[in-house]
Amino acid sequence: MAEMWITMGPQHPMTHGLWTLRVKIDGETVTDTEAELGYIHRGVEKICEARDFTQITPYCDRLCYVSAMTWAHSYVMAAEDLLEAEVPERAEYIRLMAAEVQRLASHLMWLGAFGPDIGNLTLMTWCLRDREMFLDLLQELGGSRMHYNYPRIGGVKRDLPIGWANRLKAKVKLFENRINEYEMLLDESTIWLVRLQGVGYATAEDQLDAGVTGPNIRAAGVNTDTRWTNPYSVYDQVDWEPAVEKPTSVKGADCYDRYRVRMEEMRQSCRMLLDAIEKIPGGANTHYQPGDEMILTKAPTRAPEGATGFSTYECTRGVSNFYIQGGGDSRGKNPYRLSIRSPIFITIPYVAKTMIGYKVADIPAIMGSFDPCIGESDR
């Protein structure tokens, strides 16, 4: 039979968003692929040139609806670098906790969406049930369920509500047991193992050269994580270890390793959260008023021409970078240029190449295991 091109997407359950994967097949085998993005390009970088530094945070929330908190933090860190703002230590702890709760919620959303890809619908209901616990916690901080607009340049919007730490502790302890439940459900499921093991190999060096970062690299046996290689916040003060997984082949990590590393990463986030509650300066059950110097310092609002700000942040899907140039419109209140590096934008073309040689039925497993999110990649 002759080779032919088929188009998966933009409306296809595999895509996890709007994009198109064009696949050339020879029978059941993938021989070539081509990714097409840009279906939901909103021009965030251009819009940000007409907004001042405070107004940009909500746009960065909306880059990724699954992991809004980490994207807003990533932007705010770059803005702090540009505006030379200092963050109080208590605010750093609050940010760490907010970002890690978001990481749990995001990985749960990934796992919940990955389950039906593989044929396990139970997983989705379980994951969304548990994700709700963490969304409730984030809602208490930011006021809304998905887009929080929580971090501020120089601190955070509000302090932890009274009792938040206790609720967090109870939920995290419950969730640690739930992770074991997931593993009992998945690791003994033949379908899960057959569909994931031995599929979608990727080595650490290849992935890094192609720009892939985050859990996908750590699945290949290296514990590199920007939370310690490019240290920020107070990750050096809390108790955790970067999640890392032993790859099952010299060809690198397969889909199963990428699933395992995210489960381990959720455990580490839980560990970090429980420790941060104990160590937060001022105590976790104290509530400072908004704008108190314990949680927010006053930052300049204008950046001079020629100043630049850059941040490296471990988002839930990999390393996100923001690069800002000062001296824009409104006499320096706006950025002149704001540029976003989205981990998934770079990952998708790599994953498309990874699929070559596997079967058409493996495409959802390979694609899903890299955790694509089109909101952030199209910007």
Next chain:
Amino acid sequence: MGTTVTIEQNAEAAKACVESLNSRFSDAGVTAEAVAQTSGKKHEFVRIICSPSQLRAIAKFLKLEMGVNHCAMVTGTHFPEGSADRGWEVAYHLNRWPIANVEAHTMTVLKGEELKGDDIPMGFEIFIPLPAGDSPSVPTIQDIWEGADWNEKETWDLVGIDFEGHVNMHRVLNPHDSPVGFHPLQRQHKIRYHDFNEMYDDPQGFGRKPIDEGRVK
């Protein structure tokens, strides 16, 4: 307790990188300096300013001699009111991370405090000012880091910087049938209308008019 890279290690690595770059390239007029972040942990990174013709030599040196293994982002900026020799600028952000392939069923657990020499993670920033004009152009580094591939596509698509030698250049974020020469992040393109800053002139949007207003139907 979480592992970390200390500020002493970082300063030492930044100094070594700057010395090595300067001894190799300072005769050619390339400047390399260690710059500290102004917030957070105040770690240093290496900032390199060079001309387009020097880019590939520097990129190869960084990759082969200094172990820079990750191209994070490529950013183009348009300065229509800039000087004649800086009408455009391209910024590359690169990273060095101690990542190596491992055998099956093994893993590498790095301790940040114990890393030495070229294993210490380091960030690099390359600025390339380009002369004003209609055809900004730099050589491609697509073949040096595969990760630069889609970054360069994006930069061409949005800003219109031409990457000489880039294979398979095409639109990635804008529609594939966008007009030739349309690159929305160039400064002559304004949001929504020309000379109208909707955020300050009309925050509620009451003044917005449909495009075909006044046209006889």
